[in-house]
Amino acid sequence: MSASYFSERPTPVSQDGFTPASPALGTPSRGANALSSRITSVLSASYADLEIRDALETLDARGVRNVAETRRQLRLDVQREVIQCNGGIVKDFGAIAEQLTRIGTAITSLNQYCAEMRSHIAAATRETAPVLEEATGLINQRKQVETKQQILSAFNSHFLISDEESTILTSTAEPVDEEFFQTLTRAKKIHHDCQVLLGTEDQRLGLEVLEKSSKQINAAYQKLYRWIQREFKTLDLENPQINASIRRSLRVLAERPALFQNCLDFFAEARENILSDAFYAALTGSTSETQNLATKPIEFHAHDPLRYVGDMLAWAHSATVSEREALEVLFISDGDEIKRSIQAGLESEPWLRTEGDEEVFDGKKALNQLVSRDLTGVARLLRQRTEQVIQSHDDATLAYKIANLIGFYKNTFVKLLGADSEVLELFSTLEGSAMRQFRANMRDYVAAAQSDLAVAPTDLSPPDFLEEALQMLEALAKSYDTSIATVDSQEDGFQSVLAETLDPFLGGCENLYKGLQAPNSDVFAINCLLAAKAVLSPYSFASDRIIEMGDTIGEHAAKLIEYQHQYFTRTSGLNNLLEALSVITDSSESLKTIPELDTFKPEALIAASQQLDEFLPSALIDAAENLKRLRNRKMVQDITEEAAGRFCEDFEFVESKILAADNLLYNDEPEEEEPAPGLRDLFPRTSGEIRVLLS
Known part of the structure; x- marks a missing residue:
């Protein structure tokens, strides 16, 4: 654009016919210097300058052509446009000034209105201030009343029991169900939370609530105690639902240890009567209501003393197992909870704790004691019948078999009820009675046998009294082997039997041995000892006696060897x-x-x-x-x-x-x-x- 502009510029011609570049004739040299400086400034100007570029772009936008007329009018046109622009600006500022005048008027009017409103507001404030103050006081009082009402409602809902709940808790007409236990739990929580009320300055309210809740809780425990007693009278131990309710009731009642123990005593008495009636029915075949049973009574086999005693012991064992399994659910499954309840009860009633009580509640021990007490009636009847059988027979073997049978069941009951069970005293007494009868019968038998002692048989075989004694000993050893329960005491337990049934007869054989000559004496002794050893060999509990017999046989054999040796040397x-x-x-x-x-x-x-x-x-x-x-x-x-x-x-x-x-x-x-x-x-x-x- 600038190239075309300069290329189209014609050489200007002045009015007098001279060009600007050529100095007029006779013009001083100063004009030449001015022109030279002008040209120098033009040539030294940088066309990269932004202002020059803007000016050229403005000229180009106007479509100015580089002619002499345009160059003469350019300044004028520019100045005219500047004047026109300034006029437009002045005109616009006039309109703005007019608008500002109107705004000022409006502001003044608004200030007047605001002043009037402030005066009206001040007057209204002066008139309504007492009313607002009174309303604020009423609102505050309302909030306080609402707060007190909420506190009262919370207190009533937390610390007071309704009449319906009190009826559920104390009335015997109401059942002992889930609602009863929930209400009792809530009453105990109220009783516990009364400590907060007792910590306030005014303790009257706390004391009243504490007294009322204590009465309600005590009445509830009395109701629960009586309900459990009624249930125990007709308790079906095979019914799991009843067991569940009884378990929960016992767990709750355990918080009153005295009532809990009374319930156990009542239950033991009831179960004792039930088991005694059941045992009597099993013995005779009829109950106290004269109802005949389908099974044969135990007394049907009274002619067989061993079976008779065994059936009675087996029934007692079966009843004990059933009783323990049924009662185990009551005490073992909830044993820890009952223990915690009793502990809580003893802490609330420390006067019930006796000195030296370290174990609060042992479920297994309590179960064993309760089962033992349940069997008291059965044990009493069993003892009477068994002692009658023992004393009415003079057979030593029968008495010993009965003693072994009783010992076997004694060990079984030790595993069932523990070594501290009271029932074990019965078995110890019966076992001791049977063993005393056995020893008395054996002494009578030995006395009768010793009166028949004469001389040894001609064939040096064991005498008849020893053969009979060994037959009896074999029967006793079989009985002991099949009925013994503990391995550790087997050998010691059988030594007394050997002392009663074998030693006296071996002593009689020894007397006969002394009346014989060698080698017949040693042959006779070995024959007797071999017969006794053959009877005892199958039984490990007689190992010491077998070894002792073997040593004695060896001594007699050594004498026979010496006799034979002398026979060889003498005859040869x-x-x-x-x-x-x-x-x-x-x-x-x-x-x-x-x-x-x-x-x-x-x-x-x-x-x-x-x-x-x-x-x-x-x-x-x-x-x-x-x-x-x-x-x-x-x-x-x-x-x-x-x-x-x-x-x-x-x-x-x-x-x-x-x-x-x-x-x-x-x-x-x-x-x-x-x-x-x-x-x-x-x-x-x-x-x-x-x-x-x-x-």
Whole structure:
């Protein structure tokens, strides 16, 4: 745009015909300098300047052409436009001034109106101030009344029980249900929260509420106590719903330990009567209302004393298990809650606590005690019937079986009711009575048996009184083994039985043993001990006595071995040689004297050799014949073999002495002389031959 503007500019021509660039003739040099400075300023101007650019853009927007007329009128046009713009501005400011004048007038009017309103408001305020003050006071009083009404409502709802709730809590006509327990819980909470009221300055209200709530709570516990007593009279232990209500009632009543204990006493008495009637019905087949039962009565088997006593004990055990399982729900499942309730009751009534009570409530112990008390009537009747059975029979075996049966059930009841149960005293008494009867019967039997003692049987077998005693002992051992319950006391418990049933008869056998000659005495003793050992061997609780018998049998067997050994040496003729060699030592001088002994002279030694040869073929058979009345054939063989072995050792000793003597004699004789016959030639049997013949 600027290029076209400068390109279209014609060279201006002045009015006098000269161009501006060419100085007029005769013009001083100052004009030339001015023109030069003008040109210099124009050329030095920066066309990048924003003002020049804006000016050029304005000229371009106006469509100004670079002609002489336009250049002459440009300033005028610009000034005219500036004047026109200033006129428009003045005109606009005139309109604004007019508007401001009207606004000022309006403001003045508004100020007047505001002043009037303030005066009216001040007058109204002066007139209404007393009314507002009175209204404010009334509003504050209303708020205070509402606050007091809320406090009163909250107090009534929290600290007072309505008449309907009081009726539910104290009236016996109302049932003991969920609503009763909720109301009782609320009453106890009111009683507990009265501590807040007692902490205020005016304690009268707290004392009144506390007294009223205490009376209501006590009446509620009395109602609950009487209700539980009524329920206990007809309590069906098999009904889970009744059990649930009774459990909850007992848990709540436990907060009054005295009432709770009275309930337990009443319940124990009621259950004692019920179980006693049930036991009597099981015994006789009819109840107190003369109603016959479908099952056969226990007395139907009274002719069998053991079964009769066993049925009674089994019924008592079954009743105890059923009673415990039924009552376990009452005390074990809620035992911790009952314990906490009793603890709370003792804290509220500390005078009920006795000295030394560390355990407030033990559910398991209370259950065992209650079951024991329930069985008191049954135990009394059981004791009467059992003692009648024990005292009416003089059979020692029967008395002991009854004692074992009672002991078995005693251990069973210990597991059921604990070692401190009162019922166990019954079993201890009955067991002691049966054992006393057993000992008395056994003493009578022993006295009768001892009067019949005469001599041992000719076949040296156990006498009849021992056989009968062992039969009785076997029956007693079986009874003890099947009825005993504790392993630790088995052996100690059976020692008294052995002392009564075995020792007196073994003592009688010992008296017969003393009247026999060897080896019959030892054979008889072993036969008796083997018979007793055979009876006791199957039972581990008689292990000590079996070991003791085995040692005694070993002593008698040792005597028989010695007897057989003497028989071998005496019958074979070796005994004379052994007696002669008993003074010979191992020295050469002593050994050289053997041929000089009477028993080792040729005639005597030949006779001894012949006697030995005659003995050996039937030695074992002849020796076994001595023990033929010993009932244990293996023991006969073992004793004979042991004696034969010792005989072989004796023969080896004699042989060694003979050989040693011969060696010394051969060494002393001259070589050119013919040796005389030695001891070995006269006694040719070797120890190897002897062992073969006696094996």
